[in-house]
Amino acid sequence: MNTFLVSRELLAWYDRHARGLPWRETHDPYRVWVSEVMLQQTRVDTVIPYYQKWLENFSDLHSLAAADERQAMQLWEGLGYYSRARNMLKTARILIEQRAGQFPDSIAELKKLPGIGDYIAGALASIAFGRDEVALDGNGLRVFARLAEFDQPINEAAGKAAIRELMQSMLPQGRAGDFNQAVMDLGATICVSHNPQCDQCPLTKHCHAFQNNTQDRFPLRIKKKPIPQYAVVAAVLRNGDTVLVDKRRADGLLGGLWEFPGGKVEEGEDLHTALVREIREELGVDITVHADIGTYRHAYTHFKVVVTVFEADILSGEPAALAADEIQWVRPVELDQYPMGKVDRLIAHSLL
């Protein structure tokens, strides 16, 4: 492969076909950063409305550093990977307090900030600061794995490192940001996972996969383990016209979001028993379980759940936040003010 030609022709293609995206209107590090964080594992079409809403509420680093966490989580609700939002708040505050509100421009310093890893550090350095640095994401891995019929799995460190070196070797001095974005645009619009549009690709004459018609076989990946499925129960506990919700601890799944109390059903346990046990563990109260008011199936990244929701009443005791950061009695109509994951939001809406 002639890396010089690939690089030159890719840039020429990008000059004509770059997508007009909201975060490409400036090179403002704050805006580039917001977009890159939101775009992790998330499609452009999904991100755009979130990006615009976020910028309307937090137009710069100062307003984000001063932000209310609940407001930030509400704006993030539905995007997933919620630690991204919490890390953005942390990073904004670090930059305001320790760096006079300026992003560092070196990879090493950028990577010290919460939520900034190899990719975002490279993206900020190259796109926002014009430095000659690689930003390698899933698109780049796929594009170059096909170009070279790359024989190593791209979801292992060695494979990623080799492709990073290939990209490094063809990085056009002075236009690394455009080059990185060109690779991503090509991967997102033409060299897509399934049914790549090779008839529109500017690189077919360099592409080994195209020449051998092996696009479907690349990139190679190590297979993931099958994911387990769990039965989960949740309770709608009532007190007058309010229901009880709890705020999950900051770490872990859906950290910092609100939920209806409950948990996993153990092996051999029936749903009622599980719910009584979970509520006793989480809130320190005994309940009577009433009607089943809904079943929800949901797939997280590494497991699936079937959630059964029950109406329930407290028999004795005052609920306490034994396993959560906070508990609150809330009227269902007010629950939109409480950031939640998908399943709990569906349950909340079912109560209206």
Next chain:
DNA sequence: AATACGTGGCA
């Protein structure tokens, strides 16, 4: 190195 971490689109 392997696993945890959300959600929605698509075949």
Next chain:
DNA sequence: TTGCCAAGTAT
């Protein structure tokens, strides 16, 4: 319906 995958990072 099920499984794969999408602008990754933290531990």
